[in-house]
Amino acid sequence: MTQTLSYKPTFTKLVSKEGSAEYPLKAIHVCEETFAPLEVAYDYEAIKAQVSREKIAQGPNSIWRYKPFLPVESENPIDLGTGMTPLIKSNRLARRLGLKHLYIKNDAVNMPTLSFKDRVVSVALTRAKELGFTTVSCASTGNLANSTAAIAAHAGLDCCVFIPADLEAGKILGTLIYNPTVMAVKGNYDQVNRLCCEIANTYGWGFVNINLRPYYSEGSKTLAFEVAEQLGWRLPDHIVAPLASGSLFTKIYKGFQEFVKVGLVEDKPVRCSGAQAEGCAPIAKAFKEGRDFVAPVKPNTIAKSIAIGNPADGIYALEIARKTNGYIETATDAEIIEGIKLLAETEGIFTETAGRSTIAVLKKLVESGRIDPEETVVVYITGNGLKTQEAVQGYLCEPLVIEPKLESFERALERSRTLERLEWQQVIV
Ligand SMILES: *Cc1c(COP(=O)(O)O)cnc(C)c1O
Numbered sequence: 001m002t003q004t005l006s007y008k009p010t011f012t013k014l015v016s017k018e019g020s021a022e023y024p025l026k027a028i029h030v031c032e033e034t035f036a037p038l039e040v041a042y043d044y045e046a047i048k049a050q051v052s053r054e055k056i057a058q059g060p061n062s063i064w065r066y067k068p069f070l071p072v073e074s075e076n077p078i079d080l081g082t083g084m085t086p087l088i089k090s091n092r093l094a095r096r097l098g099l100k101h102l103y104i105k106n107d108a109v110n111m112p113t114l115s116f117k118d119r120v121v122s123v124a125l126t127r128a129k130e131l132g133f134t135t136v137s138c139a140s141t142g143n144l145a146n147s148t149a150a151i152a153a154h155a156g157l158d159c160c161v162f163i164p165a166d167l168e169a170g171k172i173l174g175t176l177i178y179n180p181t182v183m184a185v186k187g188n189y190d191q192v193n194r195l196c197c198e199i200a201n202t203y204g205w206g207f208v209n210i211n212l213r214p215y216y217s218e219g220s221k222t223l224a225f226e227v228a229e230q231l232g233w234r235l236p237d238h239i240v241a242p243l244a245s246g247s248l249f250t251k252i253y254k255g256f257q258e259f260v261k262v263g264l265v266e267d268k269p270v271r272c273s274g275a276q277a278e279g280c281a282p283i284a285k286a287f288k289e290g291r292d293f294v295a296p297v298k299p300n301t302i303a304k305s306i307a308i309g310n311p312a313d314g315i316y317a318l319e320i321a322r323k324t325n326g327y328i329e330t331a332t333d334a335e336i337i338e339g340i341k342l343l344a345e346t347e348g349i350f351t352e353t354a355g356r357s358t359i360a361v362l363k364k365l366v367e368s369g370r371i372d373p374e375e376t377v378v379v380y381i382t383g384n385g386l387k388t389q390e391a392v393q394g395y396l397c398e399p400l401v402i403e404p405k406l407e408s409f410e411r412a413l414e415r416s417r418t419l420e421r422l423e424w425q426q427v428i429v
Pocket of ligand 1: 143245306
């Protein structure tokens, strides 16, 4: 297994996303000339010379099977079994929506902290160690703090995370358990992020989503690689993913393109559609109004993990949705809560608010004819519902409380069947 990881490094420099400026492979994230984000560049000939479908398939059962596409050198990257989450062929949800070929990429069961963020953090902290950082940090809407704290603990790095003070209890507990320093900031995510930018410049810490962001964000490409491999080395026709900063969305697109570039899959257009919560939808708003800039908004939604009012990669996500003939749609909080029932009842998957907005948007895109029933569609479920239980409390049935006696059970069963029948009659009437 370790043998498959001894690839020659293939990443060569950081480049500006606007203009032609180039930078060395250090902990920097913005272009000094244009203030545009920096992006990792690769030598694709070097990747091509080292990869094959067989070699990847024989690699570790984690994101590190795609190591030549990731910006790390170490032969022993941090590996807690992140990635290779199930790609599930949907039958019941697909039928309900009228789709023929729907797949669910289920990062609600990603390791170690049950969200897609484990992918980006595994890459960022591996790179942080290579760059000599001993303290790592992040500005988080919740999942990122869970992930950074857990993976830093495993890697023996000191950790200090910053979260908005009003986060869901499950997200806070799910960070504290790893015993990092937790700063709960009285403000929203965008304020947390601004504070962290100031700290990153002065404290010499590795902030996974600030000064390490070019490396961090590359981890999201594995969401594309895995889907292509799990579909039998082919690309889907259409993907639907949630948008917060927009990073994940842009990297899924980049991942598909890279697989084409090195000849691992055949080229074909992949339509990329995005989901935002209506209470925080700066990218969807720009998309629908035909603008090419994203005006910041103040978030107000239960989908806290995707509530970023000033999205760093918003314009790049816009560009991709437009050029791939995708669409960016929103879901209201009520529709998001409906999404829980739909995905849980039809597929047995309990996703968090971000995932539900994706399901709600998937439904809208089918109903408005923007998704063709014949298309092979992959919907990305990025987080786990057990972390955000308060979002659905009060919307679910109560358990039937009974005595430990057969007749008590039988009475309750009869009552519940009558209730069901009544509900059915109401539906039919
Ligand atoms: C962070 C997050 C996202 C979106 O991430 P971006 O790359 O910032 O767009 C989506 N879903 C969940 C559950 C997240 O935690």
